[in-house]
Amino acid sequence: MDTVRMEGKPVAEKLYQAIRSEVMDLKRHGIVPCLAVILVGDNPASVSYVTAKERTCEELGMRSVDLRLAPHVTTEELISKIQELNADASVHGILVQLPLPEHIDSRKVLFAIDAAKDVDGFLPYSAGLLMTGQPGFVPCTPAGVMEMLDYYQIPLQGKHAVVVGRSLTVGKPLALLLLDRHCTLSVCHSRTPDLGTITRQADILVAAVGRPQLIRGDMVKEGAVVIDVGVNRIDDPTKPRGFRLVGDTVHAELLGKVSYLTPVPGGVGPMTIAMLMKNTLTAALKSHSTG
Ligand code: GUN
DSSP, X not given: OOOEEOOSHHHHHHHXXXXXXXXXXXXXXXXXXXXXXXXXXXXXXXXXXXXXXXXXXXXXXXXXXXXXXXXXXXXXXXHHHHHHHHHOTTOOEEEEOSSOOTTSOHHHHHHTSOGGGOTTOXXXXXXXXXXTTOOOOOOHHHHHHHHHHHHTTOOOTTOEEEEEOOOTTTHHHHHHHHHHTTOEEEEEOTTOTTHHHHHTTOSEEEEOSOOTXXXXXXXSOTTOEEEEOOOEEEEOTTSTTSEEEEOSBOHHHHTTTSSEEOOXXXXXXXXXXXXXXXXXXXXXXXXXXXX
């Protein structure tokens, strides 16, 4: 079977076209959508994500506020920065890049973000809206996965979706989104025994467990749709940066067996930023309509 490469870029580009025109409309009303990004320390993966977020804001005509803080910043100092951003009406979205250093109480920091500016959708209020089927900020990666499934016209109703991973950022919200679209759902994780018995039943398999190449060719059903959310850095001295990126699945073993597969990089990755931009625009639109 030919495997379709499910690229994120065309899906993200389509969204960007719509976002650009809405940003122009808002600007006519004197509002420039603005995302504040807080990065603590200089973790290379985080620096590269944050830089990409800021660059995309600029490309879309949005504003970004870039706060780069030293690794020894305290929980209280970080919370005080967030409170300033909460009070600033020109800032519509606040994102704290995760993971934070160990000495910082991440829960307290995230709780400090105003729910109206929770463009990451990580706050309990946003999670509660999603759980109860009401509109709100949906975490960007799972929202992006749903956009991709729709763009590639993957039927969902009655299909068995298996999500491997139960994180707050991907697995749990994605499970709710797939349920909402009438999938039959299984959620597995790193402690699920005999994982392959369950993943082999999947019409739609989402690997979001953060274990490099955990899902092998013999763990998927012929013709399945496979969404690989994993972004793992593997040491590789032959590469210019000394590493290469691999997903949570072994692509060489899945190609030719599954019907669709998202590449790593270039699959889900571009969608996460696209949905963040969409959430920021939504926050700006709401602030406009509520004054
Ligand atoms: N670190 C890795 N992915 C994300 C994300 O989507 N949001 C935040 N805030 N941090 C991350």
